[in-house]
Amino acid sequence: MNQKYALLFKPFSFKNGIELKNRLIMAPMTNFSSNPDGTVTEQEIRYYERRSEGVGMVITACTNVTANGKGFPGEFAGDTDEMIPSLRKLASAIKAKGSKAILQIFHGGREVPPELVPNGDVVSASDIPSGEGKPVPRPLDAPEVESIIRDFGEATRRAIEAGYDGVEIHGANGYLIQQFFSPHANRREDQWGGSLEKRMAFPLAVVDSVKKAVAEHGDDSFLVGYRFSPEEPTTPGITMADTLALVDALSAKKLDYLHVSLMDFWSEPRRGVEDKRPRIEIINERVGDLVPVIGVGSIYTADDALDAIKTGVPLIALGRELIIDPDWVKKIEQGKESEIVTKIDKTKQEELVVPDPLWKAIVSTPGWFPGVD
């Protein structure tokens, strides 16, 4: 290995002592490839196996914690105990390749396709659709809110029983947890909405529920991370100022990591702060030594990753890059970083071990992946 990349391969220890062999993580990516009953498929397992060898930790695609939270066709489920063997199959496949396995847990809220949820009942914090032509969600009543909070705890218990090393609470990308934090989606006037503090109440209650499940069913070695999107484009919408307040509250919860969901690691704030530095740097500085931060977004080359880690962000996640080139990490380790592929080769589905539904989505969505115009 070219020694200038040694920083990327320095082992990392979480506060609970759990060690990652390097600083590179597979980002959570939905693959649309599970069975209709919510169990994982062989194709999906092979896809993860092919990508679990080089990285220190794999964060799975999101799994729904309740039936009415299913956000995608072919999503794997984490909402019943019957799913534990399926969840275990995935955890074992990832861990057998030497990586930590983290289950991403979520509820799609107003973003769920009505045909995927019981009775087409799309729920959210309030009755605000996410855009034109999108379903008008039904606002959850207070007992339902409490019930979903408990369901995040239940999904965590299942993750523990299935052998995962941790869970990542998916509070990003516009799904239910973010909807409660968002002044666009959340117009409630009860304990779950209104002021900034009240918009934070649901995300923080989910964290408490997950941590309680770990205390009851697991031990200190089980990791709990939280992923969030720092800003929303809408007005009203989440601003950097809101996010920094959330980050303070999350840091006080003694989470194992925070994961900042971005398409571009270097993206700059839209509003809410005067600071013009990249969002990730502002957040990492705010968090200080309290919680390690994962950065992500368009880190295509070894030098991109080196530049990112030199900002002081301790952990780097790779999404599309590992679909395009499953040997991304190994190539750097072997001094072959110049051979990393950075555009999808549309003739290589089999070689890249990508399940059909994910492959179809990639090659039919212009601009999503480099190499698809």
Ligand SMILES: Cc1cc2nc3c(=O)[nH]c(=O)nc-3n(C[C@H](O)[C@H](O)[C@H](O)COP(=O)(O)O)c2cc1C
């Ligand atoms: C196919 C695909 C599926 C994704 N699914 C999820 C998901 O289930 N959960 C999540 O938090 N982010 C999801 N993302 C976002 C990625 O985790 C990541 O933040 C984004 O792709 C930017 O990183 P990259 O440039 O390394 O791909 C997905 C991205 C892609 C490309």
